[in-house]
Amino acid sequence: MLLHIAAGALVAMSAPQDTDTTFAVTPGQRLNVATFGGEILIRTWELDQVRIEADHSSREQIVITQTASEVRVRPSSWNSDFEFSMEGEEFDVSMNFRGARAPAMVDYEIIVPEGMALEIGGLFSDVEIEGAVGEVTIRVLEGEVDILGARGPVSARTGEGDVTVEDVVGPLRLSTIGGEISVTNATGEITAESTEGDIDLEEIRSSRVEAESVDGEIWYQGTIEAQGFYRFVTHDGDVDLELPANASARISVATWDGDLSTDFDIEVPDEIRGRRFSFTLGSGSAQIEIEAFDGDISVGVWEPDEEDY
Amino acid sequence: MSDSWTDRLSAYLDDELSLADRRAVDEHLAQCEECRAVLSQLAGVRDWAEEYEGEPPREAVWNAISSAVRGDARHGDIVSLQEVRRRRSRMWRVIPAALAATLVLAAVGAGSWTVGRATAPTREILVTANPMRLITTTSPGRSLLVAERYGAAIAQMEQALFANGDQLDTATVRILRQKLIVIDRAIAEARQALADDPGSAYLADHFTNMMRRKLALLRNAASAGVTSS
Secondary structure (H helix, E strand, O other): OOOOOOOOOOOOOOOOOOEEEEEEOOOOOEEEEEEEEEEEEEEEEOOOEEEEEEEOOOOOOEEEEEOOOEEEEEEOOOOOOOOOOOOOOOOOOOOOOOOOOOOOEOEEEEEEEOOOOEEEEEEEEEEEEEOOOOOEEEEEEEOOEEEEOOEOOEEEEEEEOOEEEEEEEOOEEEEEEEOOEEEEEEEOOEEEEEEEOOEEEEEEEOOEEEEEEEEOOEEEEEOOOOOOEEEEEEEEOOEEEEEEOOOOEEEEEEEOOOOEEEOOOOOOOOOOEOOEEEEEEOOOOEEEEEEEEEOOEEEEEEOOOHHHO | OOHHHHHHHHHHHOOOEOHHHHHHHHHHHHHOHHHHHHHHHHHHHHHHHHHOOOOOOOHHHHHHHHHHHHOOOOOOOOOOHHHHHHHHHHHHHHHHHHHHHHHHHHHHOOOOEEEEOOOOOOOEEEEOOOOOOOEEEOOHHHHHHHHHHHHHHHHHHHHHHHHOHHHOOHHHHHHHHHHHHHHHHHHHHHHHHHHHOOOOHHHHHHHHHHHHHHHHHHHHHHHHOOOOO
16 A cells, blocks of 8 residues: 655555555656665666565565655665665665664565666665666665666666676766676766776777776777777786777777787887887877786777667 | 877877877977977976975875765865866866966975876876866876875775774675785785886886775775674
């Protein structure tokens, strides 16, 4: 049962066990889901309604609270002492368990209006989102993150787990401490950081890309826009770039214990160990920085299909 | 003078251009008085940076670092790395025009903390409360000074974190320790490489960058603040 009160008022609903409820929402409301553990799957539809299905133990209940700006979804074991913060740019999951019961595992399947903004957080949770158009923010301590077909700003951060993004349009801010980041068929600015894990960026159309790993390889296949900025840095791993044959960029490369190879017609010095080496493709309108301390650097040619442009 | 030329002057100065690019810059310099002036200014900055030995940070600097580590830096104290990166592309374009002022500010400019690295022609940018107070340098020695400051902040952060280790969630501790091993290994390798080639600006930058990554990881762990009490 859902009690829907006027703007600013709180509404609470509890279901006795496995939950399946659908209720109306208004434009501008965002969905805020936080959970201790379990899967969170979110899809979209054209209705101005949210449907929440949740699998949980019979002792657990799902509490849904609505205000004018937010639909807040929590397990009932997530009591008032169980705070969860998702603010800011950094990894800022915070919580404490002072409740009488241990936090429960809940699996969610949620359907939301296309444009609804999403704020999703979990400590031990896998998150999968498909077709979102509004802003998406995900913070997970440990778990996989999958985002498909999003159209809007996406910020996803996990402590331990892979981040996979496919068929998206919008700026992406992706981070994992231990895990791989994979982006396929994306348009928009990209920032990707991994401490231990590869970063694969495939079929990218962007004027700004920054990818950085400590222990992982980096692969970029995509366009180079005029006046664009691209930075690929790793400590232990190769950096492989595949650029259009007509790319126009000033490229700076540096490695300590690796080699540079390229399909482009440039003179590569025999020894670049420990120093930066720059060269220009075309008129050099974009800027590309590549660093692989202990890894090889390759700058190859990408021959995209017509529809990739 | 255009951006495409000023972009290359620092690399030209550091002998980091391909032969073809170097020839192109030579030809352009022969015709462009403005670029010759910028090149001269850059050379002055480089010379100054190489001679600059740094100075002990003031108490206020450590307070600012401590504040940043705690995550409660106010606007104007220390610019975030994200902000620095966002400004990066437009920041360097104003540098040639501000070089003279930069030199003056650098000479008196204690209280700076490196939070990011700029694109060419600068090697590093020290960002302070005043965004115009930029110190540019290609000096490995300067990078090491910055790294030392990171080192102090890291030590402080580690001490604070692990002194309260029993309050950290076990999952957080496990992830943190695993990744610290990765970063510490990278820092050790970067430090060794720099010892082997102390004149390398790239290695100095890389060493500093690894220190920055470690500090960011510790800060993230601290702000996670997962407790199970």
